[in-house]
Amino acid sequence: MADPEAETAPHLAPPPRNAMDRFIDGIELIAAFFVGIVAADIFISVLLRYFFSVQIPDSYDFGRLLLGILVFWGIAATSYRGTHITVDLVYANVGVRTQRLIDVFATLVLLFVVTVQTYTLFDKVVTTRAANVLTFDLRLPVWPFFLVSWLGDVSAVVLIAVRTYRLIFHPELLGGRYQIKPVE
Amino acid sequence: MSTDAVAILGFLVLFALMLLRVPVGMAMGLVGVSGFAYLVGGEPALKIVGHTTMRTVTDYTFGVIPMFLLMGAFVSNSGMSRELFRAANAFVGHFKGGLGIATIAACAGFAAISGSSVATAATFATVAYPEMRRYHYPQSFATGVIAAGGTLGAMLPPSTVLAVYGIITEQDIGKLFIAGIIPGLLAATMDMITIVIIGRARPKFLPAAPRHGWSERVAGLRDIWATLLLFFFVIGGLYGGLFTPTEAGGMGAAGALLIGVARRKLTRPEIRRSLLQAVRTAAAVLTVLIGALLFDYFLTVTQTPQQVTAFLTGLGLGRYGVLALIMLMYLVLGCLMDALAMIILTIPIIFPVITQLGFDPIWFGVIIVMTVELGLIHPPVGMNVFVIKSVVPDVSFSTIFSGVLPFIVTDLVRLVILISFPILALYLPSHM
Numbered sequence: 062m063a064d065p066e067a068e069t070a071p072h073l074a075p076p077p078r079n080a081m082d083r084f085i086d087g088i089e090l091i092a093a094f095f096v097g098i099v100a101a102d103i104f105i106s107v108l109l110r111y112f113f114s115v116q117i118p119d120s121y122d123f124g125r126l127l128l129g130i131l132v133f134w135g136i137a138a139t140s141y142r143g144t145h146i147t148v149d150l151v152y153a154n155v156g157v158r159t160q161r162l163i164d165v166f167a168t169l170v171l172l173f174v175v176t177v178q179t180y181t182l183f184d185k186v187v188t189t190r191a192a193n194v195l196t197f198d199l200r201l202p203v204w205p206f207f208l209v210s211w212l213g214d215v216s217a218v219v220l221i222a223v224r225t226y227r228l229i230f231h232p233e234l235l236g237g238r239y240q241i242k243p244v245e
Numbered sequence: 246m247s248t249d250a251v252a253i254l255g256f257l258v259l260f261a262l263m264l265l266r267v268p269v270g271m272a273m274g275l276v277g278v279s280g281f282a283y284l285v286g287g288e289p290a291l292k293i294v295g296h297t298t299m300r301t302v303t304d305y306t307f308g309v310i311p312m313f314l315l316m317g318a319f320v321s322n323s324g325m326s327r328e329l330f331r332a333a334n335a336f337v338g339h340f341k342g343g344l345g346i347a348t349i350a351a352c353a354g355f356a357a358i359s360g361s362s363v364a365t366a367a368t369f370a371t372v373a374y375p376e377m378r379r380y381h382y383p384q385s386f387a388t389g390v391i392a393a394g395g396t397l398g399a400m401l402p403p404s405t406v407l408a409v410y411g412i413i414t415e416q417d418i419g420k421l422f423i424a425g426i427i428p429g430l431l432a433a434t435m436d437m438i439t440i441v442i443i444g445r446a447r448p449k450f451l452p453a454a455p456r457h458g459w460s461e462r463v464a465g466l467r468d469i470w471a472t473l474l475l476f477f478f479v480i481g482g483l484y485g486g487l488f489t490p491t492e493a494g495g496m497g498a499a500g501a502l503l504i505g506v507a508r509r510k511l512t513r514p515e516i517r518r519s520l521l522q523a524v525r526t527a528a529a530v531l532t533v534l535i536g537a538l539l540f541d542y543f544l545t546v547t548q549t550p551q552q553v554t555a556f557l558t559g560l561g562l563g564r565y566g567v568l569a570l571i572m573l574m575y576l577v578l579g580c581l582m583d584a585l586a587m588i589i590l591t592i593p594i595i596f597p598v599i600t601q602l603g604f605d606p607i608w609f610g611v612i613i614v615m616t617v618e619l620g621l622i623h624p625p626v627g628m629n630v631f632v633i634k635s636v637v638p639d640v641s642f643s644t645i646f647s648g649v650l651p652f653i654v655t656d657l658v659r660l661v662i663l664i665s666f667p668i669l670a671l672y673l674p675s676h677m
Contacts, residue, residue: 093520096311096527100502103312103495107488121305124491129303131311135528145268146529148582152266167266174271177278181295207299 081223088216089138095131099124118198126196126206133213140171141220143235165228172221179214186211248284252547255280259540268529269586270536277540284546293542301535305491309418311527312494313403316479317359318519319501323510325472326368329354332465334376339456341444344382345390346437348373352394353433354469356401357476358501361526362584362621366395366629370636380454384640386443389648392629393436396618396656399584401429402480403494405530406584406617410610411490413537413592417607418490419483420674424607426480427669428615432659439655471504484677498523530585537589550597557598564602568664571595572616579620583628587617611670612663619656622649 106120117123139145143164152163190204227234246254255276262272274294282290301307320326333347333354340346348369356365369391377387399406402422411418444451457465479497482488488496502519505511511519544550557567578587592613599609621629623646630645663669 089521089524090517092524092528093517096315096524097520099308100312100315100495100498103308103492104499107492107496111487124308125303125305128305128308128311129299131524132302132528132531135524136532139525139528139532142525144525144529146270146533146583146586147266147268148263148586149266150581151264163266167268170262170265170267170275171271174275177291178274178294178298181291182298183295184291185295185299210299210302 085138085141085220085223088134088141088213088220092131092134092138092213095127095134099127099131102127119196119201122196122198122203126203126210129210130206130213133210134216135213136175137213137217137220140175140217141224143168143224145171161228161232165225168221168225168228172218172225175214175217175221179211179218182207182211182214246283248547249552251280251284252543252549252552255543255547263582263586268532269582269590270529270533273533273536273540273590277536277543280543281539281546294539297538297542298535301538302531306412306418307531307534308491309408309412309494310405310530311523312491312498313405313408314361314526314530315519315523316403316475316494316497316501317361317364318522319498319505319511319516320355320358320472320475321364321368321522322515322519323501323505323508325358325469325510326351326355326372328465328468329472330369330372330376332462332469334454335457335462335465338454340441341448341453342386342440342451344373344377344380344454345386345440345451348377348390349394349397349433349436349440352391353397353401353429354472354476356397356399356429358403358472358479358497359398361405362395362398362618363628363632365398366391366621367632367636369394370633374633374637381452383450383648385644385648386451387648388630388633388637388640388645389650389652390436390440392622392627392633392645392649393652393655394433395629395632396621397429397432397436399614399618399621400425400432400611402426402483403490403497404614406588406614407610408490409530409534409585410588410592410614412534413589414596414606414610416610417674419493420607420677421610422480422490423484423673423677424611424670425614426673428611428659428663431662431669432615432656435655435659436652439651443651471508475500475504484673486677533586533589537593540590541593544593550594553594554598554601558601564604565664567598567602568604571598572612572660575613575616576619576623579617579623582620584614584617584620587620588613605667605671607674608667608670612660615656615660615663619653622656623653 102120102124106117109115109117152160186204186207189207194203195201196203259272259276263269278290278294329351330347333350334344337343337346352365352369355368359365373391374387402425404425407421407425408418411421475497478500479493482496483490483493600606621627630642633645634642
């Protein structure tokens with residue numbers, strides 16, 4: 062998971078931030094919020110089970126459906142930050158120019174794969190709605206959870222497209238080794 | 246094109262994509278689905294993408310990964326590593342190489358509540374390295390000890406790598422965690438013995454820090470109550486059957502948060518940072534898992550695992566000969582890729598061979614995690630070495646690798662011991 066862009070050298074100024082960066086931060090925070098919710102759901106339901114012999118209705122279904130949401134929103138943030146698990150054997154041994162070419166290629170492949178995934182996941186949302194799949198206890202429809210997950214995947218497509226654009230035209234906006242050194 | 250040719254081409258494209266830094270999970274998914282589409286048809290291939298992806302991310306069992314990662318992030322950000330090191334240092338720091346022994350002990354303690362090798366190495370590179378340098382420990386030794394200590398993160402429960410192995414092979418994750426305890430403790434003990442041997446063999450190489458009084462030792466022990474409480478709460482609950490692994494992770498994360506907040510070690514920015522760290526890593530790991538499950542369809546239609554099993558068992562090497570061959574392959578692969586990626590990519594192919602040969606899947610999980618963890622410290626990739634280098638950039642790679650060398654030898658000896666005595670890994674799970 063080594064990421065050269067994540068290693069912002071201390072002598073370099075942070076990359077300029079704009080509305081898009083705040084949007085990206087927002088997406089990451091949404092994913093982080095969901096991971097907290099899943100932990101809280103597990104913690105409270107275990108406590109209630111052992112101390113009060115009470116079960117939160119649909120605790121299990123909420124847990125797994127929220128897990129799906131956090132993963133897709135997390136993938137959006139991870140894809141933009143370039144912190145996926147990668148094999149860096151070639152990358153670590155070539156110059157910055159070739160590294161950028163490799164990054165552009167890898168990001169384009171990523172964009173293609175996630176776009177196909179988003180397309181197929183929409184089909185999953187539609188078929189789940191049509192099949193009227195419900196949660197076990199409260200009989201709530203499952204498809205809205207899938208829809209929120211799918212929106213995370215849509216965000217991933219948008220963010221990967223932004224990353225690709227920035228890698229090609231404005232690499233300095235991605236920080237790390239692509240940053241422009243400040244004038245001294 | 247024949248099925249075999251498609252399988253070979255698929256693997257070649259997969260390796261090419263990975264070398265071109267396409268994320269491992271995405272490369273596996275792309276090749277898996279494309280190969281499946283070629284052999285079976287485009288429409289069913291697209292169907293499996295949506296179905297498998299959604300099924301994977303909404304599988305409650307997979308929640309074990311983000312939950313233990315969250316627990317590890319809270320633990321890392323609440324300074325427990327420093328307390329562990331201080332306590333261990335108070336007891337053994339005055340011996341020759343004592344700070345190295347203290348580092349290993351603290352790494353083991355941290356691993357028992359964290360679960361990530363890289364996180365353990367990164368944490369102790371900031372906590373233990375400056376202290377060792379203050380007492381003039383050689384750079385090679387200091388960084389080598391931290392790199393080796395970091396590998397304990399994957400062995401002692403909770404271990405992310407063991408959880409992933411359990412998910413892929415459909416083994417009981419709780420049993421796998423418990424199986425890692427004795428081998429993990431053996432690893433820590435053998436690393437400490439290695440330091441003692443280095444100290445005896447080269448008396449002037451390793452210095453000693455000043456002796457601490459009993460008041461400092463007691464104070465050090467008082468500080469680590471939180472770590473002990475968290476470990477016994479999580480692993481005790483798991484061993485006693487009170488929690489499922491996912492619940493143990495959730496309880497551990499909540500417990501780490503509550504302890505951190507109660508001790509005023511976790512403030513709002515640190516909580517936020519912990520949540521972000523957990524979600525980033527969880528997304529990266531689960532992406533690889535989704536890719537692996539998509540790739541599984543390709544393996545199924547090409548019958549690659551069956552063919553590999555037939556090939557390896559037909560070599561006439563005997564079961565331990567085949568096992569040695571597999572481990573050799575992992576050591577070579579460890580030169581190329583990350584431990585988790587290696588496990589996810591190869592286990593679906595190798596696991597049928599192991600079951601066919603009659604090896605215990607829980608024991609093999611421990612063995613294979615230990616083998617791939619070697620890849621974290623041996624050249625040329627050595628992820629822990631890279632992490633340490635990023636924290637202490639003034640040390641060269643060759644210096645770190647020279648410091649790691651004695652521990653690689655120790656790891657190999659330990660592997661032989663664990664293969665010779667499977668009971669070391671299987672004793673505790675057999676009592677669950």
